[in-house]
Amino acid sequence: MIDLFSKFDPLIEMRETLLESGVTDPFNLVMERVESPTVAICNGKRTILLGTYNYMGMTFDPDVVAAGKQALDEFGSGTTGSRVLNGTYVGHKAVEQALKDFYAMDHAMVFSTGYQANLGIISTIAGKDDYIVLDIDSHASIYDGCKMGDAQIVPFRHNDIEALEKRLKRIPEGAGKLVVLEGVYSMLGDIAPLKEMVAVSKANGAMVLVDEAHSMGFIGEHGRGVAEAQGIIDDVDFIIGTFSKSVGTVGGFCVSNHPKFEILRLVCRPYVFTASLPPSVVATAATSIHKLMDSADKRAHLWENSKRLHAGLRQLGFQLGTDEPQSAIIAVIMPDLETGAAMWEALLKEGLYVNLARPPATPAGMTLLRCSLCALHTGDQVGEILGMFAAAGRATGCID
Numbered sequence: 001m002i003d004l005f006s007k008f009d010p011l012i013e014m015r016e017t018l019l020e021s022g023v024t025d026p027f028n029l030v031m032e033r034v035e036s037p038t039v040a041i042c043n044g045k046r047t048i049l050l051g052t053y054n055y056m057g058m059t060f061d062p063d064v065v066a067a068g069k070q071a072l073d074e075f076g077s078g079t080t081g082s083r084v085l086n087g088t089y090v091g092h093k094a095v096e097q098a099l100k101d102f103y104a105m106d107h108a109m110v111f112s113t114g115y116q117a118n119l120g121i122i123s124t125i126a127g128k129d130d131y132i133v134l135d136i137d138s139h140a141s142i143y144d145g146c147k148m149g150d151a152q153i154v155p156f157r158h159n160d161i162e163a164l165e166k167r168l169k170r171i172p173e174g175a176g177k178l179v180v181l182e183g184v185y186s187m188l189g190d191i192a193p194l195k196e197m198v199a200v201s202k203a204n205g206a207m208v209l210v211d212e213a214h215s216m217g218f219i220g221e222h223g224r225g226v227a228e229a230q231g232i233i234d235d236v237d238f239i240i241g242t243f244s245k246s247v248g249t250v251g252g253f254c255v256s257n258h259p260k261f262e263i264l265r266l267v268c269r270p271y272v273f274t275a276s277l278p279p280s281v282v283a284t285a286a287t288s289i290h291k292l293m294d295s296a297d298k299r300a301h302l303w304e305n306s307k308r309l310h311a312g313l314r315q316l317g318f319q320l321g322t323d324e325p326q327s328a329i330i331a332v333i334m335p336d337l338e339t340g341a342a343m344w345e346a347l348l349k350e351g352l353y354v355n356l357a358r359p360p361a362t363p364a365g366m367t368l369l370r371c372s373l374c375a376l377h378t379g380d381q382v383g384e385i386l387g388m389f390a391a392a393g394r395a396t397g398c399i400d
């Protein structure tokens with residue numbers, strides 16, 4: 001018998017080597033209590049949360065929580081069914097209407113996760129004989145959607161407009177083409193030059209899908225994302241998003257103005273062959289989305305937080321993923337996994353949680369400490385965070 005687990009041996013060895021160094025397992029942290037979108041208790045200690053993607057801090061919003069409780073009372077704990085059978089309640093229609101209002105688009109389709117939204121939409125619209133041209137740093141759910149649909153996959157260098165154009169021009173005449181981009185790339189927190197990329201895609205006859213998972217609620221005048229901020233949202237064919245970041249719960253979606261969009265409800269397997277979201281979840285999401293429409297002050301405060309953290313970390317001597325803050329994600333580049341894990345642990349002991357990211361999830365084999373800010377981080381908390389980075393950075397030799 002061939003042990004099917006032998007392919008994991010290199011990863012098992014890497015993990016054992018890391019843990020033998022005595023470091024706390026960075027991928028096994030337990031939140032013992034969560035007090036607010038910015039504070040939890042971990043290992044019995046008050047810990048500031050700086051790695052949750054809870055950008056707009058909606059998880060404890062009183063209206064959001066009340067809507068969830070009411071739906072739980074009125075509709076029960078789950079639908080136990082697919083959207084196309086018994087799993088569409090009024091709440092599912094209401095959250096899709098909230099998305100149509102939020103994006104000012106004709107159609108919205110809600111999935112059980114953002115992962116499934118990418119998997120479903122990409123695999124259904126781009127099949128065998130079609131071409132998908134995608135940024136090489138695309139999220140795993142995008143790659144998995146490409147594989148599932150069996151289209152020809154053509155990756156191009158990260159954020160490189162010329163490379164995208166070259167790839168598009170090489171595709172055989174008459175083939176279906178889908179360009180897949182992200183508004184914010186979550187590893188380094190950099191944004192895409194969507195305006196130029198969408199223009200190049202359209203000039204070469206491609207449809208465009210943009211995943212705005214990390215920009216919804218925050219970037220753009222109405223929080224519609226990078227496509228809105230760059231003035232080209234009407235040229236984008238499909239926007240994918242998630243409820244697991246700014247919206248503050250779980251779920252995923254696609255919005256579009258395509259006139260035939262609704263047919264996807266019958267042919268998209270990750271939509272049809274799975275149970276729909278619980279009523280409490282869609283109620284919290286709809287309430288949150290409505291409130292995000294009217295959150296300009298929070299967006300402004302989140303930008304302030306992002307700029308201050310970026311400037312402060314730079315001043316301390318850390319190497320960052322972008323020269324300027326481009327989103328609510330600030331990535332601190334670590335020299336290697338061992339140092340990254342030591343710094344992660346030192347920060348946790350100081351009372352700060354960030355995400356440790358390592359290859360293969362990261363670009364160019366980097367180890368990163370990814371910080372994601374929240375609109376509810378106070379000025380004092382950002383000050384505390386910088387103090388903790390200074391102390392942990394000196395203790396681990398990352399900075400002088």
Ligand SMILES: Cc1ncc(COP(=O)(O)O)c(C=O)c1O
Pocket residue numbers: 113114115116118139141182186211213214242243244250251252
């Ligand atoms: C760019 C991007 N797309 C999609 C997803 C999937 O979202 P969800 O958590 O709703 O499955 C993520 C989540 O990490 C993401 O970063």
